[in-house]
Amino acid sequence: MASFATTECFLPLQQSFLAPTHHRQGNGTSSTVVLLPRAAPAPHHSKSLSFSFSSQGTNSCIAVGRKDRSSFAQTAAVRYLMGSVTRTQGLRFAVVVARFNEIVTKQLLEGALGTFRNYSVKDEDIDVVWVPGSFEIGAVAERLGKSGKYHAILCIGAVIRGDTSHYDAVANSAASGVLSAGLNSGWSMFCVGG
Numbered sequence: 001m002a003s004f005a006t007t008e009c010f011l012p013l014q015q016s017f018l019a020p021t022h023h024r025q026g027n028g029t030s031s032t033v034v035l036l037p038r039a040a041p042a043p044h045h046s047k048s049l050s051f052s053f054s055s056q057g058t059n060s061c062i063a064v065g066r067k068d069r070s071s072f073a074q075t076a077a078v079r080y081l082m083g084s085v086t087r088t089q090g091l092r093f094a095v096v097v098a099r100f101n102e103i104v105t106k107q108l109l110e111g112a113l114g115t116f117r118n119y120s121v122k123d124e125d126i127d128v129v130w131v132p133g134s135f136e137i138g139a140v141a142e143r144l145g146k147s148g149k150y151h152a153i154l155c156i157g158a159v160i161r162g163d164t165s166h167y168d169a170v171a172n173s174a175a176s177g178v179l180s181a182g183l184n185s186g187w188s189m190f191c192v193g194g
């Protein structure tokens with residue numbers, strides 16, 4: 001039996017979404033799809049990113065895993081959830097940015113701030129937190145996520161490959177730190193870097 005969990009961003013899930021759905025297949029094996037709630041509503045602002053919701057048909061298929069390969073199971077209907085960042089009013093963002101390789105990260109930060117402005121996010125709704133290096137991004141992002149003040153957290157770091165395996169150590173730690181931060185805090189972490 002295979003189980004899959006998907007995380008929900010921003011959208012408080014209805015209870016009915018939470019129950020594992022068991023799919024019995026023709027050959028006797030079964031699969032479970034679990035929708036795992038990760039996010040609570042943002043405490044400071046009631047607005048959240050908008051989601052569209054639709055059901056299509058009564059005989060739609062969704063991909064589920066069965067042992068070592070994916071297959072399809074019949075469901076009553078597929079529910080489509082789609083995030084949108086076109087309505088940003090009332091949303092708050094944090095950016096965690098590494099000082100290491102600042103020549104790169106500063107430019108990435110400028111680009112990010114420009115993009116926020118293009119989407120009409122107000123400067124006062126963005127907090128930028130500098131950390132020493134990519135290694136520290138995850139720990140700080142997790143604390144910011146757990147503070148519940150932000151709807152999303154953007155992480156920026158730059159790791160440059162050299163002659164040794166140093167790059168792999170730093171880049172892998174940074175990436176898994178950001179992943180853990182998202183999983184542990186229940187908020188979306190967007191990772192930018194290279």
Ligand SMILES: Nc1c(NC[C@H](O)[C@H](O)[C@H](O)CO)[nH]c(=O)[nH]c1=O
Pocket residue numbers: 098100101132133134135136157158159160170
């Ligand atoms: N080599 C890179 C680092 N190294 C620094 C670490 O991230 C960390 O700050 C230090 O080990 C203290 O804990 N950081 C980067 O962002 N990029 C690198 O290429």
Ligand SMILES: CC(=O)[C@@H](O)COP(=O)(O)O
Pocket residue numbers: 159160161162163164165166167168170
């Ligand atoms: C990850 C780094 O900082 C990298 O530039 C180190 O280079 P090297 O592997 O040549 O020591």
